[in-house]
Amino acid sequence: MAHALAPVTALLLSVAFLIAGHGLQSTLLPLAGSQFEFSDIAIGVISSSYFFGLVLGCIGAPYVIMRAGHIRAFAALVSLMSAAAILHPILVDPIAWSVIRIISGFCLAGFYMVVESWLNEKASNENRGTIMSIYIVLVYTAMTVGQVSITAMDISTFVPFAVASVAVSLAVIPVSLTRANQPAPITVVRFRPAKLYRTSPTALVAVLLVGVTQGGLWLMAPLYAIQVGLSTNDAAYFAATIVGAGALSQWPIGRLSDRMDRRYVMLGLAVAAVIISLIFSTLTISGLGMALVLGLLMGIATQPAYAIAASHGYDYAEADDYVETSSGLTLAFGIGSAIGPICASLVMARVGPSGLFLQVAFVQFVMGLYIVSRLFRRGSLSSEEKIDYDYASTAQVGSVISPEPLDLDDSLVISPDEFPAYESEAESPEQQALEGGMAAASNEDEPEARPLKTA
Structure with missing residues (x-):
């Protein structure tokens, strides 16, 4: 394990810093x-x-990486994200904050692509699953730590914004100082939603609706907690519990879906989410203990659904289509997550804080109905026809899923040759010395470059 992690320690340290600041x-x-x-x-x-x-x-970050190279793109994106974080207390305006958050989201997508392509290339076929699973666990852990860290700060001051900016800035240091070779140029896989829908309509629709649910829960949960009378610290614990419970329950529920039709598992989660949401929308949260119970139950009922839907999509996809499938699911989840907080805020403004869970109940009810309709239209796969659930490739936090080199159709790939600036810099001896050099294409000890699951 120590030998496998040694080449990627700097990357994982950068992940811990940045995701803690993001959380x-x-x-x-x-x-x-x-x-x-x-x-x-x-x-x-x-x-x-x-x-x-x-x-x-x-959509856009792969082109930044191909033009500038992994290290310089990484440094630029992380630095921009750090600058954006510190602008919030300077530009106290909803429109300004919205623009800043768009910038942060763009930068984080690029961060995921750089880190995961690097991890994927440094891993071997024997340890790739272990390394990527450790990475996913680290992301969830750092996110939870970041959320809880707010309890040690006064949010009415400049301090928490500064701490978030510093944490993000520190992520540049390990990668900038690493002596490890950076990955080969990435490829960009084109996204064909119509084909994805024909292959697995349940996966695509479910992921979209899961995005609506999780986007609202993740980002509006702290506001809900404040509005029902909890303290700032309690609100942080409540939000962290949702994420933490979902992370802990994802693997056992995923393994359960290997033993039965995954649609039944998604349906069970949807029914549980509806029941829990309706119960708590009618109750008055009387303290932290009750809030933590709510967060625990909601996390278990809603957070693993993406992984199950993604696994269901891979069950029906050809091996050569895994990257394209993942690209489509990632984009659908992002679109749903962008819709979720807006819709939740509209309902909360109309009916009060319980509107957050009324939205969850409605969206999960719609998802359950759709899954039931699909159960009557397509039969179940046998255990032999399904892929095994994989914790690393079905988490919604990242961008790389290919456990093996993929033989992609040329019509789906944009070649790095279209970006000569990247290649000419890689051929420069001075640039290689500065950035650690590019891995030699003929090195048999290194796996081939893996494509990113980008839109």
């Missing part, structure tokens, strides 16, 4: 927006802007 911001901004007397709808728009930027990053 702090995700909880801080709704709470700070409430203190600045932003309306619920304004906070919803600000929250949705982050996911809108993430979708734009899935």
Whole structure:
């Protein structure tokens, strides 16, 4: 294990710093927006802007990486994200915050692409699953730590914004100083939603609706907690519990879906989410204990659904289409996540804080109905026809899924040859010395470059 992690330690350290800063911001901004007397709808728009930027990053960030190279693109994106974080207390305006969050989302998408392509190339076929699973666990852990860290700060001051910016800035250092070779140029896989829908309509529709659900929960949960009378610290614990419970329950529920039709598992999660949401929308949260129970149950019922839907999509996809399938699911989730906070804020502004869970109940009810309709239209796969659930390739936080080199159709790939600036810089001895050099294409010890699952 230590031998496998040694080449990627710097990358994982950068991930810990940046995601901790990102997690702090995700909880801080709704709470700070409430203190600045932003309306619920304004906070919803600000929250949705982050996911809108993430979708734009899935489309545009690969070209930034191909033109500048991994290390320089990484440094530029992380530096821009750090600058954006510190602008929030300087430009206290909902429109400005929305623009800043779009920038942050774009930068984070690029960050994921650089880190995951690097991890994927440094891993071997024997340890790739382990390394990527450790990476996913680290992302969830750092996110939770970042959310909880706000309890040690006063959100009415400049301090938490500065801490978030510093944490993001520190992510540049390990990668900038690493002596490891950077990955070969990435390829960009084109996205064909119509084909994805024909292959697995349940996966595409479910992922879109899961995005609506999770986008609203992740970013509006702190505002809900404040509005029902909890303290700032309690709001942070509540939001972190949703994410943490989902991360812990994802693997066992995923393994359960290997033993039965995954649609039944998704349907069970949807029914549970509807029941839990309706119960808690009628109750008054009387303290932190009750809030944590709600967060725990909601996390278990809603967070693993993306992984199950993604696995269902891979069950029906050909091996050569895994990257394209993942690209489509990632984009659909991003679009749904951008819709979720806006819709949740509109409902909360209309009916009060319980509107957040009324939205969850409605969206999950619609998803359940759609899954039932598909159960009557397509039979179940046998166990032999399904792929095994994989924790690393079905998490919604990243961009690389190919466990083996893929033989992609040339019509789906944009060649790096279209970006001569990247190649000419890679051929420069001075640039190779500065950035650690490019991995030799003939090196048999290194796996081939893997394509990113980008839109």
